[in-house]
Amino acid sequence: MSSGEFDLISRYLAPLSGVGAYGLTDDAAVLTPPEGKDLVFTKDALIADVHFFADDPPDFIARKAMRVNLSDLAAMGAEPLGYLLALAFPNDMENIDGFMAKFSSGLKRDQEEFGWSLYGGDTVSTSGPLMISLTAIGIVNRGQALRRRGAKPGDNIYVSGTLGDGAFGLKCLKDEFRAAKTSVTQPLIDRYHLPRPRLELGQRLWGIATSTMDISDGMAGDLRHICDLGGFGAEIDAELIPLSDEVGKLLESFPAYKKLVWNGGDDYELLFTAPKDMDGKIEKTARDINLALTKIGHVTTKKNVIIKNRDGINLLQDDDQGFRHF
Amino acid sequence: MSSGEFDLISRYLAPLSGVGAYGLTDDAAVLTPPEGKDLVFTKDALIADVHFFADDPPDFIARKAMRVNLSDLAAMGAEPLGYLLALAFPNDMENIDGFMAKFSSGLKRDQEEFGWSLYGGDTVSTSGPLMISLTAIGIVNRGQALRRRGAKPGDNIYVSGTLGDGAFGLKCLKDEFRAAKTSVTQPLIDRYHLPRPRLELGQRLWGIATSTMDISDGMAGDLRHICDLGGFGAEIDAELIPLSDEVGKLLESFPAYKKLVWNGGDDYELLFTAPKDMDGKIEKTARDINLALTKIGHVTTKKNVIIKNRDGINLLQDDDQGFRHF
Secondary structure (H helix, E strand, C coil): CCCCHHHHHHHHHHHHECCCCHHHCCCCEEECCCCCEEEEEEEEEEEECCCECCCCCHHHHHHHHHHHHHHHHHHCCCEEEEEEEEEEEECCCCCHHHHHHHHHHHHHHHHHHHCCEEEEEEEEEECCCCEEEEEEEEEEECCCCCCCCCCCCCCEEEEECCCCHHHHHHHHHCCCCCCCCHHHHHHHHHHHHCCCCCHHHHCCCCCCCCEEEEECCCHHHHHHHHHHHHCCEEEEEHHHCCCCHHHHHHHHHCHHHCCHHHHCCCCCEEEEEECHHHHHHHHHHHHHHCCCEEEEEEEECCCCEEEECCCCCECCCHHHCCCCCC | CCCCHHHHHHHHHHHHECCCCHHHCCCCEEECCCCCEEEEEEEEEEEECCCECCCCCHHHHHHHHHHHHHHHHHHCCCEEEEEEEEEEEECCCCCHHHHHHHHHHHHHHHHHHHCCEEEEEEEEEECCCCEEEEEEEEEEECCCCCCCCCCCCCCEEEEECCCCHHHHHHHHHCCCCCCCCHHHHHHHHHHHHCCCCCHHHHCCCCCCCCEEEEECCCHHHHHHHHHHHHCCEEEEEHHHCCCCHHHHHHHHHCHHHCCHHHHCCCCCEEEEEECHHHHHHHHHHHHHHCCCEEEEEEEECCCCEEEECCCCCECCCHHHCCCCCC
16 A cells, blocks of 8 residues: 555545544544434445446545445435445555545545545455445434335335436446447436435434335345335336436437346335325325336235236346346 | 345345334334434445455454444533344355355344344345445433544543454464464454454543544554644553553564554544543543553644653654554
8 A cells, every 4th residue: 555544544534524523533432413303324334346447436435335324314205314335445546645536536426425434444465356344323313213114005116316326327338339429428417426415304204104115126126125024016007107308318219228127236215115095195205305206106915016018017026136236 | 145135134144133223124224313312423345355364263353343433422422212234145155145144143232232133234245255334323421422623732541441452363363463362362362353342431422532543453543634634643651551461472472563542443442632630530431441541641832752761762663653454
């Protein structure tokens, strides 16, 4: 390494530390929990060339690592409070300082965007690829954390935003749509690099949703998990799945990619179920936060997940549901 | 992998999950913080063949990952509450199930030993070595977390237990003391594999210690950090540094290894400073918890750390203080 662990931490990470983190000079951070709140914890690890590309811009890598964890907080209805960060640098990595300057500027930007700060962490060396592990801490009103469990047959199934953008963005990066215009591909690449955690939505779903999760590994597979928890199934209308203009345009030229919309990963939208009488509240919520919330199907008593086309044919094949990050 | 992420989690990790972790089926865990307590957070990453050997027994790897984090909680005076765990498995790792069966049995054993439980985590694949990242959550009476900052010139410097055992244990594993008997080497290897976080001590040092830290990277270097925070120095009497019988025996045959006692890593003992009038309370604490607490020197107004031998000669060389795990 070009500079030792203490130098890296003091130069790039200490300025990002929050109250109670003591400028990262102590063995651990101390937090006085706010009154009347529960704490929410989640942890994701990201590996170079599995979850991001080693040559992605370092500030994007930092922001993606934050945002995938923030998406988990959103799914719990929580507000971000702070995070801990572990970084493993490859032994042969050149210019760690240069990487950290950009990486920490990405952290700083999204700390400001999402109103949270660094509580601690660790930097180590590895003979393997760059690894980032982030632990996110959020707060939620006591007893009001959203859950995955709770959907009932007959509940409507909603998703936020549009699906497939991240997965199509990854295909764009891999140059699979060579004929497509940059005005179509660039917004999708941006979505892949920078997921948009739906924190504001999550914080409004208490009392509305019967179950909530974030979609990270493809809608179909993730929906199966939520159904399995209750022993239920789901029927989705493929025509109702909300698509961005860009994905719509790509599908005109490349219709074989349709199933990426429900099998691709990296959506980081929220999927939630709600009783039928909540439709009005959900419409109001969508207007209030200016975010599309689309009813795409309903929970069934059958134990399988079906995605029907307009002819009533199930488009989901058994082997469609095991998404793996590239 | 021989089984998917969900199978691994449900089979080996879900049974270890605590209240609020929802059997690891949710996007995050929820914790209602105990009244009148502050929360303490710390995170360490361990890489195979940097922080442990890839072929170490998996249950020892698990317990070491826990204990190095518990040692940080001890240094804050905190009581363990729960932890989050991220595991990165090498792509070519054979028999992940077999590894996880043993690894999770190690987690279970030390969950019971230290009274805490699993709050969540992540499993991923990597082209690199096995990686374990653990985030530890502890609680401490409000406002009573111990700090590294606070030592004053004239304060005595104490350490718990004995120093050097872990570092000598590592040398034993590397077969550097071939003439030594197993009765001497095995206890040291055990200390290397299984640090003993000094939680009970940490929880009693509020009101006694002016600064506290855990010794993980060698006493001399760690002491320098605590001194740098206050702009002070320290003078240590080499003859007073507490040694185990086993290290004492090895030093008779291998005196050149003496400096491992202050430069070796993997001690995971507590180092603390305290005003002179606390000697009595510290003696009583040592008796109460049946743990040696040894006065080894004092804080000085000079800005350097000195380790004096009986002739008053400083044994610490400039290049001695940058310990790296093997």
